[in-house]
Amino acid sequence: MGQYIAPLRDMQFVLHELLNVESELKQLPKHADVDADIINQILEEGGKFTSEVLFPLNHSGDREGCHHDKTNHTVTTPKGFKEAYKQYVEAGWPALSCDPDFGGQGLPLVVNNSFYEMMNSANQAWTMYPGLSHGAYECIHEHGTDEQKSLYLPKLISGEWTGTMCLTEPHCGTDLGMLRSKAEPQADGTYKINGAKIFISAGEHDMSDNIVHLVLARLPGAPEGSKGISLFIVPKFLPNADGTNGARNPIFCGAIEEKMGIHGNSTCQMNLDGATGWLIGGPHKGLNAMFVFMNAARLGVGMQGLGLTEVAYQNALVYAKDRIQMRSLSGPKAPEKPADPIIVHADVRRMLLTAKAYAEGARAFCSYVALQLDKELNHPDEQVRKDCADEVALLTPVIKAFITDNAWTATSECLQVYGGHGFIAEWGMEQYVRDARINMIYEGTNTVQSLDLLGRKILMDNGAKLRKFGAKVQAFVEANGTNEAMSEFVTPLAELGDKVTKLTMEIGMKAFQNPDEVGAAAVPYLRVVGHMVYSYFFAQMAKIALEKEASGDTFYKAKLATARFYFARLYPETAMLIRQARSGSANLLSLEADLF
């Protein structure tokens, strides 16, 4: 049933050799004492927990799924999920990066991030339960009143309670402005909420004592559209003042969805029949408050893509070394066997290296952004905080869309390595593909991410955020442009940087005359930016590998090979994408809808 071994060496390479996390954290008073040893120890423990506790439940969780009892409105998670969650709580994992004022361990997000990669590799469906709780924690931490914080945060941090986000309704997903759920103010300062929500991940389950739902709804007389939406805390059980569970709140699971993947996670239809809620973040400011949650969630979804890419790669690699079939085109490589292991075949390697490069690129990228987030939150210099915030804002949609699209490609290539066996459930590969598919959809479809990047994050400030990131790329190019050994990496990076600048200006000019040009270019445009980011990180990683190759540590040899593969085989996608992005809106919009 496959394997998962946390890629500790590559994680350490990224954190310590590429990002110099220890010295970066020294600049942040809150994290100044987090050294490499502490980080490595956490990663090692995380690797054990995820491999030994979560991974063994991944395939069985997929086959079994969740069970809904309609009479009692209860949902039972797959065998072992509840027990694994208990272990997770007892080990203190939920508290890792949470605020010490409320019982957290206060470790940096960049460490938590690596742990989430492992959890997602081991079991994405399971990881969504604590993952959503962490989002709820962040939202209440940022927008809650002191009372709300002291009531909810300790329980979310300990993991005794979990959280959800209840946004989507049957008629509105992307377009939350059409939301219909209603909140009626009560004399005691609470609200009675009525409405029907769908696609609520982890909406009901048996893993925690209470579930803290964050629910979007409209107040009476609220403005129409997205400016009239408020956010409410709606716990499954009304908490008593001492934190124990009081009465059952009428927010019930009406059904769970049958879906393509992540079967181990309960995707619930939630009905609110006069459920009691508490306003959070001010009247009509719901979307604003929810965006904290959504931005965290978008980074989290990128990590899901990375996690699946890594685990699919690991398993395809084992299979490719083990399975013998045909001889190498250039003659037998294992003459003692009746056929060669399929890893000798060039195209099998193309598939494996696609996954390997996408995993290593994503790992560098996500860890970098997580570190920028730590700096945004904790750096003493306001300008640094501002710069980091800009970079995180710019790169969040790229993380979400680029990594999850790549994970779809990579998991599918890894399935293909298995030939017919890849299609058979028993081998586990097809589950990774099915699980990967949702990541391109939820927390804002990848089209929405692309519009967010191009429309909001880039064109709306005339490219200021992009230029700041571009200046980093440019500085690297200039610093390494005369290093001959680096030219195979620096040249394509420099070329792509220039092309992104030109392309952005061109689309900006066209969009000025016709806003549809943004929608027509956004999806290929985001992928071009994604490749610029990966080119930047692969060039940096190649530089380190070149410097350390002579050490004899073969890790660096492999890293160089992966970087070369990236530029030879994945980077060329930009030649297609730029043509697509430049092709304009007429090829999409000129045909009348009824002639389709």
Next chain:
Amino acid sequence: MGQYIAPLRDMQFVLHELLNVESELKQLPKHADVDADIINQILEEGGKFTSEVLFPLNHSGDREGCHHDKTNHTVTTPKGFKEAYKQYVEAGWPALSCDPDFGGQGLPLVVNNSFYEMMNSANQAWTMYPGLSHGAYECIHEHGTDEQKSLYLPKLISGEWTGTMCLTEPHCGTDLGMLRSKAEPQADGTYKINGAKIFISAGEHDMSDNIVHLVLARLPGAPEGSKGISLFIVPKFLPNADGTNGARNPIFCGAIEEKMGIHGNSTCQMNLDGATGWLIGGPHKGLNAMFVFMNAARLGVGMQGLGLTEVAYQNALVYAKDRIQMRSLSGPKAPEKPADPIIVHADVRRMLLTAKAYAEGARAFCSYVALQLDKELNHPDEQVRKDCADEVALLTPVIKAFITDNAWTATSECLQVYGGHGFIAEWGMEQYVRDARINMIYEGTNTVQSLDLLGRKILMDNGAKLRKFGAKVQAFVEANGTNEAMSEFVTPLAELGDKVTKLTMEIGMKAFQNPDEVGAAAVPYLRVVGHMVYSYFFAQMAKIALEKEASGDTFYKAKLATARFYFARLYPETAMLIRQARSGSANLLSLEADLF
């Protein structure tokens, strides 16, 4: 639960306006009296049968799957499958393109082909049962003795019996040379066959009276490898001389596989415990005989990709017109509604048009190749037959791999149109994606197809077959190069033709020094050729549409828009593919396997 309406107008456009099938068939004595009316009547009836009988069983068949009774070795197909098959047989559909000497209707393959597109759109899992029978029919028709023909063909043609192909074993899929099943000659001229086969589609089921297995096995003392494999007819029930069923032959289903998709089709492990078989195609000539079956099957798999692309497109289109969400970036298009239908959004159109263009390109391509196959089999002029055979040989791997890869992309894009609903089983879209995944694997993985195209079909004859096809492209370019209205289509076609020529020569030269260069280039190379083929057909279709646009029939306007979309948005993939194909083998093969 969705819809399927046979795309009769586009099928008729391809057959009558693009391919002039009626006048082409007039040159073939066997089909000289098949006119457009007959063809249209068959298509119409086929459309009814597939929409009304097969499509309603597609989703339920997926949810229910097949059931294996281990004690009795029986397999029960999903509810309704058996009854639908009865209707199919009673209507005479299995006989459509079969030999009249054995009860067939003798219609051309190009007509049967369109019918198969419809069946695959409506229900790929169901269609595999008769689809494999048709392959068995072709194999016995070509290689069987007179006795075998008269015993088996009438039953396969009537549909009373179905067929399978039993190639794969647990340790060998692509590498049939490692096959271990054994056939012992008996005194009566039959053989006792022992072995274990896996992945046998439609291997056991309850739809027909008997199942005719075509089984690969080794004779005693056979040469090692693929030159020592023989083919045997192994019926489930030994037929009496009068065609009734005799004794049960010990070829039993040991298990059915749980798999990612095509749940309605029984994928069987088949155990042969001294099963009686009859040699077909001569000792050690098994692969040769099986190739007839496999080539038919490869075209069939391409049609599965086309079928899924079409039905996914139709449903995504309905949804995109119906679902309202957000306003167009260029201002409200349906101001009377609370939001615009999502088809106004440029990127939703990109997704829809991707599927539409891939469906229409594949339809033209497959129908063309089916017509060449009719000519290969029936044209009075030997040179024409030879030329057509060359073209079919060249294009078969392109049909199989290019169309199924595109179907994976297209069905996934159509799923994405639905947002979160696309991931939910109830809407039916995720089934199309899951079903589409197998088509890239079976009947030779798409990597194997690419190696077949580049290695066997092109480099082995120094590009002679490719040059013949290229001459047709060139002739079209020259005939239309001065037509200004056509330049937007002819220019990219001409450019790509030149690039294919150069790329082929370059890879050929490199392969001369290092055979691994073929494996390193094959997969992107096949897709480049695929785009050359699609460019050729879209340019031809655009020409017709330009000529008839003034008629006011909006079909031509839509066709032109699709062709323009193809060249603007899909054709640019060639810029990436050519770079990948040229990048050589070192980026894949230089890293030692144990450093991965």
